[in-house]
Amino acid sequence: ALMLRREISSTYILLLALLTVLIIDPLSPLSLGFWLSFSAVAIIIFSLSGRLAIRTAHIAKLWQLGRLQGVIFVGLLPLMFILFHQFSVVSPLANLVAVPIMSIIIVPMTLLASSLLFIFEPLALLLFTLLKWPIDALFWYLEQLSQLPQSYYFLSEISLTTTILAFIACFWLLMPKGWPGRWLGMVLLLPAIMNSAMSNESDKIPAGDVILTVLDVGQGLSTIIRTQNHSLLYDTGDKFSPGFNMSDMVSIPYLRLKGIHEIDKLVLSHSDRDHAGSYVELNQLTIKEVISGEAEKIKRKYQGYLAKSSAAIKQCYQGQYWQWDGVKFEILSPVAKQLKNKNHKANNQSCVILVTTQSQQQILLTGDIEKTIEKQLIKNYPQLKADILIVPHHGSKTSSSMAFLKHINPEIAVFSYGYRNRFRHPADKVVRRYKQKDIKLLNTTNGAIEFKQDLDSPSWLIEQYRLENEYFWHRTAEYL
Structure with a gap:
C-alpha cells in the first residue's frame, strides 16, 4: 500500500492483524492478552481516528498522549470488570511511562542485543547489561504507583444488567465532542463503581x-x-x-x-x-x-x-x-x-x-x-x-x-x-x-x-x- 501510495483504513489493518494472529495461533483467543490488546487498539481507532488535531507544540503532544491513556482506561473498564473484577485508577499514569520506555528503549534494545548474539557476543551482553537500568527504573516506578492508597479497587460479582450498562457507558463517554449527553455515561458507570465499595452476599x-x-x-x-x-x-x-x-x-x-x-x-x-x-x-x-x-x-x-x-x-x-x-x-x-x-x-x-x-x-x-x-x-x-x-x-x-x-x-x-x-x-x-x-x-x-x-x-x-x-x-x- 505504501509503494502504491494508497491509503488503508486503520480498521482494515486491525482486521488483517487479527486474521494473521488467528491463522498463526488459532488458540490465541484463550489468552487474556489477546482480548486486551485488540480491544485497546480498537478503542484507540474508534475514539481518536480523525479527531486528534495536528499540533507541533510539545505541551499539545503531551496532552494528546495523556488523552490517549485516558481513552484506553475508559474503554477497557468493562473488560476489567468482567475478566479481573478489579480496576486500577493509576493505570493511565503507569502506561504513560511504561509504554514509551518499553517501545522506545527496552524492546528495540532487546531485539538488537538478540541479533548481535550471533555476530558479536560481547556487545550483545553489554546491551543486555545496560537493559537492567531502564527495566529496574520502570519496575520501581510501577511499584511506587501500586503502593499509593486507593490505587485499585476490587469488585464483587456484578449482574448482567450492570455489565451491559458499563459497556453502554464507556461507549457513550468515548463519543466525540458534541454528542448529546456524553458525560451522562458517568451515571451509567455508577452501579459498577459503587460495587467496589460494597460487599456482595x-x-x-x-x-x-x-x-x-x-x-x-x-x-x-x-x-x-x-x-x-x-x-x-x-x-x-x-x-x-x-x-x-x-x-x-x-x-x-x-x-x-x-x-x-x-x-x-x-x-x-x-x-x-x-x-x-x-x-x-x-x-x-x-x-x-x-x-x-x-x-x-x-x-x-x-x-x-x-x-x-x-x-x-x-x-x-x-x-x-x-x-x-x-x-x-x-x-x-x-x-x-x-x-x-x-x-x-x-x-x-x-x-x-x-x-x-x-x-x-x-x-x-x-x-x-x-x-x-x-x-x-x-x-x-x-x-x-x-x-x-x-x-x-x-x-x-x-x-x-x-x-x-x-x-x-x-x-x-x-x-x-x-x-x-x-x-x-x-x-x-x-x-x-x-x-x-x-x-x-x-x-x-x-x-x-x-x-x-x-x-x-x-x-x-x-x-x-x-x-x-x-x-x-x-x-x-x-x-x-
Missing part, C-alpha cells in the same frame, strides 16, 4: 445461617465459612512454587469476588504444606485472628516471611468456643495432653471444628486427623453428629474408620483432593465405606462446592462450580 445471609464453600485447591484443603457478618478461612492450600500458590490463585480472588476484604479468623489446621503452604500470601488481606493445631511450628516455619502487621498465631485446643451471628463454633481437638506429646504425628494435631447453625445443621471440619483422633472424638463426644463432613485426610486409608462414620452419620461427605494426585487419594476402600453408609459423596475435582441452607427445608442447596459451568471442552466430571 455477606449481607444476604440470614442470621443463624452459613454459606460453606470448599474451594478447589488441587491436592490440599481450603474451606470458607461465612455468616451474616463474619468469615472464617480453614486452611489455605499449597504453595507449589514461588510464583504459584493457592492463596493468590484461588482463595483471595474468591473472597474478593464475594466482596470480602478481611478474614475474621484464619484456622491453619496443622503445618503440612497442602494445608498451610499459602499462609504468607494471605497477608495482603486483613486477618484479625489466626489459630492453628501447630501454632509454634508454623511460627518457626514462617517467622522470616510474615509482616509485622500479621496477626499473632495462637494455639487452638479443645474447649475453645465462639459465636457469630447466631452460629456456634467449637474446637473439639487437639486436647491439652495431646499438645504436650512431642512425638504426636502432625496430622493428629489438626484443629477439628464443629459448626452448628441456628437450625441445628452441623458441619465438621477435620483437617488430616487419623483413626487415633477419630476414636478420641467418639469417646469425648458421644452425641457428636454432622450433616456435612469434610473428609479427614483427603480420604486417606489412615482415616475415615467405619466406627467414626457410624458415629458421625453424615448426610454429605466432601473429599478435597487433586485430580490424579500422587498419593492416590481417596483410597478405594475408604470410598466403599462411605457408600456402605449411603452417604452422598462430593469432590473438589469437579470445582469448588458451595453449600447454602434451604430456607424452606432442613436440606442444603449445593452448587458444584464445574458442573454448573460446564463446557464441551471440559473433561468429564469425576464421580466417586
Whole structure:
C-alpha cells in the first residue's frame, strides 16, 4: 500500500492483524492478552481516528498522549470488570511511562542485543547489561504507583444488567465532542463503581445461617465459612512454587469476588504444606485472628516471611468456643495432653471444628486427623453428629474408620483432593465405606462446592462450580 501510495483504513489493518494472529495461533483467543490488546487498539481507532488535531507544540503532544491513556482506561473498564473484577485508577499514569520506555528503549534494545548474539557476543551482553537500568527504573516506578492508597479497587460479582450498562457507558463517554449527553455515561458507570465499595452476599445471609464453600485447591484443603457478618478461612492450600500458590490463585480472588476484604479468623489446621503452604500470601488481606493445631511450628516455619502487621498465631485446643451471628463454633481437638506429646504425628494435631447453625445443621471440619483422633472424638463426644463432613485426610486409608462414620452419620461427605494426585487419594476402600453408609459423596475435582441452607427445608442447596459451568471442552466430571 505504501509503494502504491494508497491509503488503508486503520480498521482494515486491525482486521488483517487479527486474521494473521488467528491463522498463526488459532488458540490465541484463550489468552487474556489477546482480548486486551485488540480491544485497546480498537478503542484507540474508534475514539481518536480523525479527531486528534495536528499540533507541533510539545505541551499539545503531551496532552494528546495523556488523552490517549485516558481513552484506553475508559474503554477497557468493562473488560476489567468482567475478566479481573478489579480496576486500577493509576493505570493511565503507569502506561504513560511504561509504554514509551518499553517501545522506545527496552524492546528495540532487546531485539538488537538478540541479533548481535550471533555476530558479536560481547556487545550483545553489554546491551543486555545496560537493559537492567531502564527495566529496574520502570519496575520501581510501577511499584511506587501500586503502593499509593486507593490505587485499585476490587469488585464483587456484578449482574448482567450492570455489565451491559458499563459497556453502554464507556461507549457513550468515548463519543466525540458534541454528542448529546456524553458525560451522562458517568451515571451509567455508577452501579459498577459503587460495587467496589460494597460487599456482595455477606449481607444476604440470614442470621443463624452459613454459606460453606470448599474451594478447589488441587491436592490440599481450603474451606470458607461465612455468616451474616463474619468469615472464617480453614486452611489455605499449597504453595507449589514461588510464583504459584493457592492463596493468590484461588482463595483471595474468591473472597474478593464475594466482596470480602478481611478474614475474621484464619484456622491453619496443622503445618503440612497442602494445608498451610499459602499462609504468607494471605497477608495482603486483613486477618484479625489466626489459630492453628501447630501454632509454634508454623511460627518457626514462617517467622522470616510474615509482616509485622500479621496477626499473632495462637494455639487452638479443645474447649475453645465462639459465636457469630447466631452460629456456634467449637474446637473439639487437639486436647491439652495431646499438645504436650512431642512425638504426636502432625496430622493428629489438626484443629477439628464443629459448626452448628441456628437450625441445628452441623458441619465438621477435620483437617488430616487419623483413626487415633477419630476414636478420641467418639469417646469425648458421644452425641457428636454432622450433616456435612469434610473428609479427614483427603480420604486417606489412615482415616475415615467405619466406627467414626457410624458415629458421625453424615448426610454429605466432601473429599478435597487433586485430580490424579500422587498419593492416590481417596483410597478405594475408604470410598466403599462411605457408600456402605449411603452417604452422598462430593469432590473438589469437579470445582469448588458451595453449600447454602434451604430456607424452606432442613436440606442444603449445593452448587458444584464445574458442573454448573460446564463446557464441551471440559473433561468429564469425576464421580466417586
